[in-house]
Amino acid sequence: MSSAKSTKGNFKEFSNRIDAAVDTIKDSKDTVFCVSHIDADGLTSAGIIGKALHRANIPYHIRCVRQLELPIISELSMLKDVKTILFTDLGGGQLEGINKYLSDKEIIILDHHPVLAKPEFESLVHVNPFEFNYDGANQISGAGLSYFFAKKLGSKNVDSASIAVVGALADRQDKGEKNSLISLNQKIVEDGLKAGVLEAKLDIRLFGRETRPIYQALEYTTDPFLPGLTGDGDMCIRFMRDTGIPQQRGDTWRTIQDLNTDERRMLVEGLITYGLKMGMTAQESQSILGWVYNLPNEQTGTLLRDAREFGSLLNSCGRLKASGIAIGICMGERKFLLQEAEEIMHAYRIKISKSLEIINQDSEHLKEYSNLILFDGRNIIDDTMIGTVTSIAISSKRFIDKNKPLVGIAISEDGTVKISSRGTTKLIKQGLDLGLGLREAVESIGSEAEGGGHNIAAGARVPQGTEMLLIENLNAVLEKQLHPKEEKPSEPKKKAPKPKTPTQKSKTTAKKKPKSTKSTTKKSSK
Numbered sequence: 001m002s003s004a005k006s007t008k009g010n011f012k013e014f015s016n017r018i019d020a021a022v023d024t025i026k027d028s029k030d031t032v033f034c035v036s037h038i039d040a041d042g043l044t045s046a047g048i049i050g051k052a053l054h055r056a057n058i059p060y061h062i063r064c065v066r067q068l069e070l071p072i073i074s075e076l077s078m079l080k081d082v083k084t085i086l087f088t089d090l091g092g093g094q095l096e097g098i099n100k101y102l103s104d105k106e107i108i109i110l111d112h113h114p115v116l117a118k119p120e121f122e123s124l125v126h127v128n129p130f131e132f133n134y135d136g137a138n139q140i141s142g143a144g145l146s147y148f149f150a151k152k153l154g155s156k157n158v159d160s161a162s163i164a165v166v167g168a169l170a171d172r173q174d175k176g177e178k179n180s181l182i183s184l185n186q187k188i189v190e191d192g193l194k195a196g197v198l199e200a201k202l203d204i205r206l207f208g209r210e211t212r213p214i215y216q217a218l219e220y221t222t223d224p225f226l227p228g229l230t231g232d233g234d235m236c237i238r239f240m241r242d243t244g245i246p247q248q249r250g251d252t253w254r255t256i257q258d259l260n261t262d263e264r265r266m267l268v269e270g271l272i273t274y275g276l277k278m279g280m281t282a283q284e285s286q287s288i289l290g291w292v293y294n295l296p297n298e299q300t301g302t303l304l305r306d307a308r309e310f311g312s313l314l315n316s317c318g319r320l321k322a323s324g325i326a327i328g329i330c331m332g333e334r335k336f337l338l339q340e341a342e343e344i345m346h347a348y349r350i351k352i353s354k355s356l357e358i359i360n361q362d363s364e365h366l367k368e369y370s371n372l373i374l375f376d377g378r379n380i381i382d383d384t385m386i387g388t389v390t391s392i393a394i395s396s397k398r399f400i401d402k403n404k405p406l407v408g409i410a411i412s413e414d415g416t417v418k419i420s421s422r423g424t425t426k427l428i429k430q431g432l433d434l435g436l437g438l439r440e441a442v443e444s445i446g447s448e449a450e451g452g453g454h455n456i457a458a459g460a461r462v463p464q465g466t467e468m469l470l471i472e473n474l475n476a477v478l479e480k481q482l483h484p485k486e487e488k489p490s491e492p493k494k495k496a497p498k499p500k501t502p503t504q505k506s507k508t509t510a511k512k513k514p515k516s517t518k519s520t521t522k523k524s525s526k
């Protein structure tokens with residue numbers, strides 16, 4: 001997963017399919033109905049398409065959804081006036097439903113997720129990178145596909161290359177050497193460089209390079225994980241003091257981009273040395289240096305200047321149900337809209353830090369098991385934030401000292417319970433694999449539960465009412481991983497009688513994945 005495959009795609013065939021998709025709508029006088037995903041990649045997709053259709057004088061309407069579920073597809077079929085629907089960043093996994101309900105409409109799908117069924121009707125143009133031997137996981141995202149579509153519709157739209165890069169990075173497609181973009185994504189980067197809307201350079205990969213005091217950038221950086229620093233502001237201040245790099249100029253805090261070459265080198269060396277001391281591998285600690293992508297036409301000090309930060313702004317808009325604002329920004333709107341987006345991001349951060357406060361003070365919401373610590377976020381925290389909160393909290397000294405993985409639970413809007421688990425490099429060395437562990441624990445819950453991920457970060461979603469059983473199961477599974485020698489404890493394990501589930505056995509016995517620090521919650525559908 002961590003190293004990108006060097007598959008060679010067929011660009012000519014891919015372009016032909018894009019052409020076919022564009023031909024479907026290019027002379028349209030009717031409204032094109034666009035449906036996109038609500039994460040940053042989906043929002044950038046929608047923005048790129050919206051701008052391109054606007055420029056082409058094609059009327060359009062955009063709707064963003066969390067998941068393309070069957071009821072939504074059947075709702076779309078009832079829009080009698082709508083003749084053309086364009087799906088971006090979703091749709092490929094829902095071909096069955098689309099075949100069933102929408103075959104009397106012109107359909108375009110620009111999706112980079114693996115396909116489960118075959119398109120069945122003539123009026124459907126499906127662009128999926130896998131068909132052309134491109135890896136949709138790291139060579140192109142929904143925003144990238146939308147970009148190629150937009151560029152074909154009008155060459156002016158090369159100025160959306162930067163937005164496509166924001167989408168690809170938000171989907172964590174930077175799997176090339178030193179966190180670079182590769183393949184089709186790299187083509188977009190080159191377009192962006194040529195058009196003057198993008199800059200790419202090797203630099204310090206801290207979150208908030210443009211906007212935050214350096215100590216805070218350290219505190220908020222979860223990729224790479226900085227053991228002892230991520231999530232711990234006091235330690236970050238102390239670390240920065242020790243480097244001797246002046247952190248303020250007059251009354252204002254300096255950011256990473258304010259540092260000169262020498263200071264940059266000092267900071268990188270300091271971080272690498274510190275990382276090694278804290279048990280990171282050489283490769284992990286050196287990953288603090290990597291490719292960063294900037295939007296040079298955005299004002300310095302704004303959230304839009306660094307492409308990764310831009311993505312997180314969009315994400316918080318999506319999560320706080322402000323997708324219209326996010327899409328407007330991707331289409332080039334600034335001023336009031338940007339102000340509003342910044343306020344949303346601020347509100348989002350406050351929500352995150354409030355949750356961090358709860359988790360970091362000893363409270364009734366924490367429960368210690370023999371092999372994990374549970375953060376019960378039910379009724380206090382949104383499911384969309386539980387992953388971020390556990391990611392940041394696990395690196396604080398308080399949890400490091402416990403030497404147990406942190407597992408957070410929160411209730412979703414749809415009533416299911418989301419579980420987010422995070423470990424440390426030290427625990428991985430002791431045998432921890434949360435991805436395998438959660439998958440095994442989930443199996444006993446039943447067919448509606450799903451879970452998996454990486455050794456250091458994994459997630460699951462289970463029906464409400466089964467979450468506490470899942471935690472107990474996970475605790476038992478982790479016992480086997482972390483204390484393999486004490487095989488037969490005197491008291492029998494509290495494991496629920498295993499109902500027969502249709503879950504494939506082969507999945508649980510899957511071989512260990514290579515180390516990765518990316519946190520993704522694998523879901524079978526979007």
Ligand SMILES: [Mn+2]
Pocket residue numbers: 041042089112141142143171
């Ligand atoms: Mn995507």
